[in-house]
Amino acid sequence: MADKGFTHNVLHVRPDSIEQLKDCLEKAQQGNRVAIPTEGSAEDSLAHRISPAEKITIVDISFLKKDDIKWIIHRFKKAIENNPPVWIETFRNWGQTQTIPVIASVPMTLDQLKRLIKVASEEKLSVRCAGSGHSWSPIFSDRNNLLIYMENIKSDYENGSRIRISPGTVNHVDVMAGVTTRQFKEFQLEKKLNIPANVILEVVQMISVVATGCHGVGYDVKAPSDYVVKMRIMDAKGNLKTFQRDDNKMFKAIQANFGCFGVIYDMTIELKQQDIVKVENQYRKLKDIFYDVEQLNTLFEENMSVELFWFPFNSERSNVTYNPDDDEVWVRVINKVGNGRM
Ligand SMILES: Cc1cc2nc3c(=O)[nH]c(=O)nc-3n(C[C@H](O)[C@H](O)[C@H](O)COP(=O)(O)OP(=O)(O)OC[C@H]3O[C@@H](n4cnc5c(N)ncnc54)[C@H](O)[C@@H]3O)c2cc1C
Structure with missing residues (x-):
């Protein structure tokens, strides 16, 4: 708590918590002072109301607004130093069933993603991603928290491609965050491979389809998430972790995780030979x-x-x-x- 000291009979205090605020008010009462709550230092605007005989404590209660999105973005911007840029936006999903004020960002590199997660963690913000925003339910960011769009994240595949045959395999395909169902379909046609549970929608992102356990038709085929064999996910500490189907009992939960296991960087999905x-x-x-x-x-x-x-x-x-x-x-x-x- 900062005491700015006396100006004649005026004392300025700036509590940082409810406990400190209570303490300030008690002290003001004990000292027969009139406590005036303000936002910032408001002595000038109060001057005409203060008589020389009165003892005044001006209590700066700005801390109460620390959960206000404008304060959060102010601190966030200071900490992230525009690398990557962050801003306030009102997120709306495609179906307009969700409207959420969020702090948004589009990281371009893994390092930027890591920085975002670190600052969010320091600010005690939760982190969620959005793909193309075609889900109907409230499975995006919570109000005033961090929403990350992953479509521009740089891939670490050779020659920077965002989708490729997984090295050492013939039918496992690595798919980066941001790859759409249309791009995935075009890749399948080119390579004469296919996922038995394809998606008709072309604008949604493959990682989102998997994250939500969506799609898949036919009594003898599974959902796309069931064909995932590997995922790389950045956790809350900024570590990029690899989860594989064959060595992880939790993999069923990781496959369709609704974005709650961290930020998915990429996934590997098993395809079949195409059928004519x-x-x-x-x-x-x-x-x-x-x-x-x-x-x-x-x-x-x-x-x-x-x-x-x-x-x-x-x-x-x-x-x-x-x-x-x-x-x-x-x-x-x-x-x-x-x-x-x-
Ligand atoms: C017109 C329409 C038709 C549809 N038809 C069908 C249908 O026939 N069958 C069906 O099953 N569904 C259907 N859906 C649902 C839709 O396909 C799914 O909701 C899909 O997940 C939307 O993809 P998206 O890219 O828009 O993801 P979003 O809705 O933006 O995100 C979905 C989830 O994935 C998470 N996520 C996205 N990227 C990441 C990441 N990199 N890391 C961590 N989490 C991430 C998000 O946090 C969110 O929780 C339809 C939706 C619409 C609007």
């Missing part, structure tokens, strides 16, 4: 599909993959009464060509 498939489009009446259980079962049992799209009211015409039975259902039937290898 034939896609057949059929347009069938809704009543022929949904009212005939046997046919519906056959459709699913006899094909590798079936997708049904029904856009209600597609048979509606102005001169006839609408009956959903007449709507067309778009049926996509997907099967391997031969054994799937050409």
